[in-house]
Amino acid sequence: MRLEPRFYERENVVKIARELIGKYLFTNIEGVIAGGMVVEIEAYSWKERGCHAYGGKMTSRNKVMFETGGCAYVYLCYGIHNLFNVVTNKPGIADAVLIRAIEPSEGIDTMKQRRGNLQNPFHLTSGPGKLTKALGIDRTFNGKFLINNDVWIEDRGEKVSSREIEVGTRIGIDYAGTDAKLPWRFTLKENPWVSK
DNA sequence: GCAATGATTTACT
DNA sequence: GTAAATCATTGCC
Numbered sequence: 001m002r003l004e005p006r007f008y009e010r011e012n013v014v015k016i017a018r019e020l021i022g023k024y025l026f027t028n029i030e031g032v033i034a035g036g037m038v039v040e041i042e043a044y045s046w047k048e049r050g051c052h053a054y055g056g057k058m059t060s061r062n063k064v065m066f067e068t069g070g071c072a073y074v075y076l077c078y079g080i081h082n083l084f085n086v087v088t089n090k091p092g093i094a095d096a097v098l099i100r101a102i103e104p105s106e107g108i109d110t111m112k113q114r115r116g117n118l119q120n121p122f123h124l125t126s127g128p129g130k131l132t133k134a135l136g137i138d139r140t141f142n143g144k145f146l147i148n149n150d151v152w153i154e155d156r157g158e159k160v161s162s163r164e165i166e167v168g169t170r171i172g173i174d175y176a177g178t179d180a181k182l183p184w185r186f187t188l189k190e191n192p193w194v195s196k
Numbered sequence: 197g198c199a200a201t202g203a204t205t206t207a208c209t
Numbered sequence: 210g211t212a213a214a215t216c217a218t219t220g221c222c
Contacts, residue, residue, distance in 0.1 A: 044203075051203090052203085060218085061218060075217090075218090077202065077204060078201095078203095078215065078217090079204095079214090079215045079216025079217055080205080080215060080216070081204050081205070083204085085203090123205095127204070127205070130204090130205075170203075173203060175201095175202085176203095
């Protein structure tokens with residue numbers, strides 16, 4: 001079952017991130033479906049320094065974060081890598097979750113092709129820049145709604161108990177000061193597809 | 197208009 | 210495990 005807008009429009013972005021573990025992210029590029037289960041995710045909110053829209057400041061890059069929940073926010077990091085976020089909360093409130101890793105289930109051959117020859121198959125989608133490349137996501141997806149047929153998230157009814165979820169601090173935002181210590185990173189315990 | 201910077205990846209030791 | 214590559218976005222001049 002595909003997740004509806006009201007799932008994303010709730011106020012607690014951390015809770016949404018926690019609930020998205022075990023859900024399935026798919027893309028449909030020119031009729032080819034690829035995707036898999038979300039195993040790693042982080043929450044971001046305008047209230048803390050780790051977020052692009054910290055303080056509620058809108059720029060041409062992050063304006064999509066101010067859209068209503070259920071919008072895709074894709075941006076370029078380090079000049080090369082596309083990172084895939086899902087906007088949450090109500091219009092005007094810039095919260096989002098960053099999908100960092102998935103466990104491939106559909107279109108694995110296509111993903112391998114997009115990623116080129118890999119030594120270690122576990123490197124296919126075990127990182128935010130890797131998974132966007134594997135799924136064919138680029139910045140043309142910025143602003144797309146997850147109720148369209150290009151990209152969406154499904155609930156396949158798999159239950160993930162809280163003790164299977166590992167909570168930690170977010171990656172790569174040391175500059176955020178004390179906000180970098182917020183326990184807003186969720187991973188599936190002992191899953192080989194989680195980035196290290 | 198220009199230089200500093202980063203929510204990372206890759207290859208190499 | 211560590212370090213370099215790489216360029217759009219940002220913020221200041």
